[in-house]
Amino acid sequence: EIVLTQSPGTLSLSPGDRATLSCRASQSVSGSYLAWYQQKPGQAPRLLIYGASSRATDIPDRFSGSGSGTDFTLTISRLEPEDSAVYYCHHYGGSHTFGGGTKVEIK
Amino acid sequence: QLQLQESGPGLVKPSETLSLTCTVSGGSISRSSYYWGWIRQPPGKGLEWIGSIYYTGSTSYIPSLKSRVTISADTSKNQFSLKLTSVTAADTAVYYCAKIGLFYYMDVWGKGTTVTVSS
Numbered sequence: 001e002i003v004l005t006q007s008p009g010t011l012s013l014s015p016g017d018r019a020t021l022s023c024r025a026s027q028s029v030s031g032s033y034l035a036w037y038q039q040k041p042g043q044a045p046r047l048l049i050y051g052a053s054s055r056a057t058d059i060p061d062r063f064s065g066s067g068s069g070t071d072f073t074l075t076i077s078r079l080e081p082e083d084s085a086v087y088y089c090h091h092y093g094g095s096h097t098f099g100g101g102t103k104v105e106i107k
Numbered sequence: 108q109l110q111l112q113e114s115g116p117g118l119v120k121p122s123e124t125l126s127l128t129c130t131v132s133g134g135s136i137s138r139s140s141y142y143w144g145w146i147r148q149p150p151g152k153g154l155e156w157i158g159s160i161y162y163t164g165s166t167s168y169i170p171s172l173k174s175r176v177t178i179s180a181d182t183s184k185n186q187f188s189l190k191l192t193s194v195t196a197a198d199t200a201v202y203y204c205a206k207i208g209l210f211y212y213m214d215v216w217g218k219g220t221t222v223t224v225s226s
Contacts, residue, residue, distance in 0.1 A: 035212035037154075044203055044216040045154065051210055088154055092211030095169065096144070096156035 002026055004089050004099035012105040019076040021102045023089030028069045033092040036065055036074045040085045048087075049074060081106050109134040111204050111217035119224050125191040129204030129217060130184070137162055137182050142207035145178060145189045147200040159207055160187055194224045
């Protein structure tokens with residue numbers, strides 16, 4: 001069973017900063033099946049990135065994904081106040097697995 | 108525009124069966140190449156995939172819940188359902204239904220429904 005470990009647990013940054021979120025898999029995985037979601041309090045998760053680097057519909061270009069093998073990254077290039085949320089990585093490899101999440105706080 | 112909506116009791120007694128339905132509008136659950144899934148989130152915790160059903164009717168479940176879970180579909184009503192037997196307080200969570208696309212990402216979600224297990 002693949003385990004996804006996200007770091008850091010919490011990221012506290014200012015508007016305009018760059019946020020770098022990490023998702024590390026316990027074994028090499030296919031980037032085709034690696035996705036990122038944003039979840040705001042009281043809301044359902046929203047798909048941001050699929051296939052490791054493809055932005056979902058209507059997702060601003062300040063969100064980008066990269067990586068391969070065991071290391072994947074979600075980058076938010078210029079933080080906006082509305083980016084305050086918890087971000088989850090997700091992988092499918094016969095079964096669906098989510099990382100534990102990274103909380104992004106905007107100062 | 109595809110929309111999903113969960114429905115079902117918000118309170119279930121311990122040892123009883125949790126039953127939820129996801130009603131899909133704006134598209135057919137019979138459409139090929141899509142899966143339809145259930146995901147839950149205990150209070151203050153992360154996301155956990157429960158299981159999925161393919162448009163053909165085949166199902167897959169997380170191993171830890173497999174003995175207690177059944178996911179089924181009613182194509183005439185464009186709905187799919189979740190049954191979880193012998194619930195305990197550990198099953199208290201927000202339950203989401205979602206459409207799972209070609210590369211297994213969840214691209215459309217319902218708003219979620221809170222289920223509390225308590226006597």
